[in-house]
Amino acid sequence: MSGLTDELGREQSTLDDLYARLDELRAQARARLRRVRKAGPSGSPQNRSERDAFATLYEDRLAQLEAVEDRLCFGRLDLADGATRYIGRLGLTDAEHTSLLTDWRAPAAQAFYRATAAHADDVVRRRHLVTRGRQVVSLEDEVLDLDAYAASDDQGAHLSGEGALLAAMAAKRTGRMNDIVATIQSEQDEIIRAPLTGALVVQGGPGTGKTAVALHRAAYLLYNHRKVLERSGVLLVGPSPAFLRYIDQVLPSLGETGVVSSTLGGLLPGVRATQDDEGPVARLKGDLRMAKAVERAVRARQRVPERETHLRVDGVDVVIRPRDVADAMSRARRSHKPHNEARAVFVRDMLGKLATQVTDALAYAPEDRSGIVEDLRSTREVRVALNIAWFPITPEQLVRDLFTKPHRLAQAAPHLTEAERALLARPADAPWTIADIPLLDEAAELLGEDDELERVRNRAAAAERARDREYAQQVLATSGAGAFVDADTLVDRFAQQGPALTTAERAAADRAWTYGHVVVDEAQELSPMAWRMLLRRCPTRSLTIVGDVAQTANAAGATRWETMLRPLLRDGWQQRELTVNYRTPDVLAQGAQDVALAAGLPVSPVTSAREVDDALRVVRVEVPEVVTATVAEAVAAATETVGADRTGRVAVVTLDPEPVRVALRASAVARLLPDGSDVDAPLAVLVPHETKGLEFDVVVLVEPATLRAPDLYVAMTRATRQLRVVTSGALPAGWPHGR
Numbered sequence: 001m002s003g004l005t006d007e008l009g010r011e012q013s014t015l016d017d018l019y020a021r022l023d024e025l026r027a028q029a030r031a032r033l034r035r036v037r038k039a040g041p042s043g044s045p046q047n048r049s050e051r052d053a054f055a056t057l058y059e060d061r062l063a064q065l066e067a068v069e070d071r072l073c074f075g076r077l078d079l080a081d082g083a084t085r086y087i088g089r090l091g092l093t094d095a096e097h098t099s100l101l102t103d104w105r106a107p108a109a110q111a112f113y114r115a116t117a118a119h120a121d122d123v124v125r126r127r128h129l130v131t132r133g134r135q136v137v138s139l140e141d142e143v144l145d146l147d148a149y150a151a152s153d154d155q156g157a158h159l160s161g162e163g164a165l166l167a168a169m170a171a172k173r174t175g176r177m178n179d180i181v182a183t184i185q186s187e188q189d190e191i192i193r194a195p196l197t198g199a200l201v202v203q204g205g206p207g208t209g210k211t212a213v214a215l216h217r218a219a220y221l222l223y224n225h226r227k228v229l230e231r232s233g234v235l236l237v238g239p240s241p242a243f244l245r246y247i248d249q250v251l252p253s254l255g256e257t258g259v260v261s262s263t264l265g266g267l268l269p270g271v272r273a274t275q276d277d278e279g280p281v282a283r284l285k286g287d288l289r290m291a292k293a294v295e296r297a298v299r300a301r302q303r304v305p306e307r308e309t310h311l312r313v314d315g316v317d318v319v320i321r322p323r324d325v326a327d328a329m330s331r332a333r334r335s336h337k338p339h340n341e342a343r344a345v346f347v348r349d350m351l352g353k354l355a356t357q358v359t360d361a362l363a364y365a366p367e368d369r370s371g372i373v374e375d376l377r378s379t380r381e382v383r384v385a386l387n388i389a390w391f392p393i394t395p396e397q398l399v400r401d402l403f404t405k406p407h408r409l410a411q412a413a414p415h416l417t418e419a420e421r422a423l424l425a426r427p428a429d430a431p432w433t434i435a436d437i438p439l440l441d442e443a444a445e446l447l448g449e450d451d452e453l454e455r456v457r458n459r460a461a462a463a464e465r466a467r468d469r470e471y472a473q474q475v476l477a478t479s480g481a482g483a484f485v486d487a488d489t490l491v492d493r494f495a496q497q498g499p500a501l502t503t504a505e506r507a508a509a510d511r512a513w514t515y516g517h518v519v520v521d522e523a524q525e526l527s528p529m530a531w532r533m534l535l536r537r538c539p540t541r542s543l544t545i546v547g548d549v550a551q552t553a554n555a556a557g558a559t560r561w562e563t564m565l566r567p568l569l570r571d572g573w574q575q576r577e578l579t580v581n582y583r584t585p586d587v588l589a590q591g592a593q594d595v596a597l598a599a600g601l602p603v604s605p606v607t608s609a610r611e612v613d614d615a616l617r618v619v620r621v622e623v624p625e626v627v628t629a630t631v632a633e634a635v636a637a638a639t640e641t642v643g644a645d646r647t648g649r650v651a652v653v654t655l656d657p658e659p660v661r662v663a664l665r666a667s668a669v670a671r672l673l674p675d676g677s678d679v680d681a682p683l684a685v686l687v688p689h690e691t692k693g694l695e696f697d698v699v700v701l702v703e704p705a706t707l708r709a710p711d712l713y714v715a716m717t718r719a720t721r722q723l724r725v726v727t728s729g730a731l732p733a734g735w736p737h738g739r
């Protein structure tokens with residue numbers, strides 16, 4: 001016992017040194033920031049922007065140092081050569097650059113997650129340090145030395161740092177996801193550290209850590225490929241705003257703030273979509289045949305007139321001839337610009353042709369030509385005639401016309417059946433749906449911007465940027481800051497007036513931004529059209545795609561990765577599996593699996609890492625009228641189990657939330673109920689699809705047999721402790737016997 005106490009004392013003293021160094025670095029960063037800010041607003045514009053750039057740099061560094069307070073150091077490796085290496089959330093060195101703490105993402109930390117007795121990787125002992133605040137509260141050792149373990153049988157599933165892992169899994173849920181950096185398991189680590197190139201698909205049943213792995217992988221890639229990814233950015237796509245709120249603390253807690261997170265509906269700047277379509281409509285809108293329809297709809301806005309149009313300009317008879325239009329049109333198309341931009345080529349060419357008619361007729365001198373072109377450009381009849389031939393149009397107008405004007409759709413989509421086309425019809429004032437977003441994006445891509453001015457501005461900005469870059473290189477050479485910022489990043493920061501825009505902020509505002517890496521969570525829900533939209537934003541095809549094809553609710557989503565991704569990525573992807581469920585007690589994990597299999601879902605078998613007593617109970621009621629009252633009772637009991645002190649979370653999952661909310665508002669737990677739907681609230685009443693990706697201590701599931709199979713599979717696997725089922729009817733097929 002005293003051996004353990006001594007050991008704890010020694011580790012405490014190491015930890016004290018690490019926190020002391022952390023405090024010192026924080027103080028340094030603060031002092032630098034103060035100095036920069038104190039310099040005041042005087043000096044040349046270049047001096048000011050240089051100061052702003054450094055202020056942002058020190059602010060970022062300070063934020064990173066502040067973010068690692070909790071569990072700064074969580075592990076230690078004792079190596080065969082007698083060296084000791086501490087593993088933590090970030091790397092620390094002392095003033096002489098001797099390493100004190102190794103960043104978990106560094107190659108030197110890999111053995112902490114991967115070493116086993118069979119493959120010890122020069123590790124004699126791995127130690128997990130469990131800390132609370134700045135105190136070491138316990139230790140957990142695994143001896144991996146081959147001699148010591150020669151006789152042991154180390155085959156099969158292996159949970160590393162079991163005590164720390166079990167404690168993490170058993171902790172009460174807060175409504176926000178935590179990082180798992182101290183207890184990443186070997187099969188997860190292999191995915192997190194996979195190379196940057198290519199697309200990596202991670203298939204895994206519920207609770208296997210897909211979201212956790214995806215987030216840690218983003219942090220890992222940013223650390224190891226910072227130069228590339230800091231400039232191009234990383235995009236994280238999640239299924240809903242509630243889900244993004246649920247995970248939004250994980251990356252900052254890992255010291256990374258530069259990732260753009262978005263739902264699919266939020267990816268097109270300026271368009272908001274929150275509603276879903278009915279299944280058959282969503283399926284059709286997600287079908288790749290819609291790309292053809294959008295393409296043809298754009299093409300239909302370029303039309304050679306059947307007859308000549310005669311106009312009078314400056315007293316001259318000017319003729320718009322079909323063959324001139326056809327000629328200008330093919331020249332414009334050869335520019336390979338999008339429709340609205342190619343239109344400028346077309347118009348210029350046509351005005352030139354018409355101007356020639358005028359100069360020929362009036363024998364003008366060549367220097368008068370530009371005045372004639374301008375006259376023609378401002379003549380209403382000319383504008384109308386050219387617009388009819390090549391119509392400038394926005395993506396919204398193009399797609400809305402397809403849905404509201406049957407003749408336009410028939411013209412653009414002869415490859416759809418009449419019944420299919422009828423599915424797409426809707427009133428002009430209907431709001432955009434999530435499945436419309438990829439169609440609008442497709443249209444935006446083909447139409448481009450109608451903005452000559454924008455291009456002039458861009459050219460001027462590029463020239464200025466080149467000048468700034470040269471200056472930034474000089475600044476870096478003289479300031480010694482080159483170790484943690486490159487010239488381009490500094491230029492970006494110079495360029496900003498007021499608060500500096502990060503790569504993430506610029507990327508989020510720009511539809512045409514292309515990211516260095518894209519992480520997609522709940523990726524099974526994406527339609528083929530949605531994939532096209534995402535892949536446009538990721539020309540390198542460097543992707544992390546995590547999901548579970550047994551949980552697919554979207555009619556246009558994936559039921560097999562192969563079928564969805566092969567046509568889009570060909571051989572540029574590979575698939576990995578996660579096999580251990582860290583969330584759900586084994587009875588629930590197994591029960592959900594049986595029910596899903598009975599419904600014919602493509603289930604990935606998992607084993608659960610958790611055993612919890614009394615995890616599943618079914619309450620049967622005789623008549624439907626008493627269901628809500630029984631639910632309220634189950635919720636009251638549940639809040640007692642997990643504590644009504646806002647430390648645990650309870651969710652009611654039902655297809656019909658309103659009566660349940662009414663019953664709960666009239667009950668003793670009313671005060672726990674939020675006004676809206678709030679992921680932080682201790683009690684939430686949700687429809688099944690809202691629970692996607694989330695987890696709760698206790699789930700009260702109402703009438704499970706009424707849920708669609710994938711929704712039921714999701715709902716049954718959200719609880720970390722207890723599932724309470726209230727039903728007045730039969731239980732779904734495959735339900736565990738005797739429950």
Ligand SMILES: Nc1ncnc2c1ncn2[C@@H]1O[C@H](COP(=O)(O)OP(=O)(O)OP(=O)(O)O)[C@@H](O)[C@H]1O
Nearest residue numbers: 180183184185206207208209210211212582583693
């Ligand atoms: N190595 C680990 N150590 C501790 N906790 C873990 C570990 N891996 C996963 N978990 C926990 O298990 C839970 C489930 O993880 P996560 O939400 O990432 O799973 P998922 O595969 O995305 O699930 P689903 O498909 O159901 O949405 C989370 O609470 C997560 O923190």
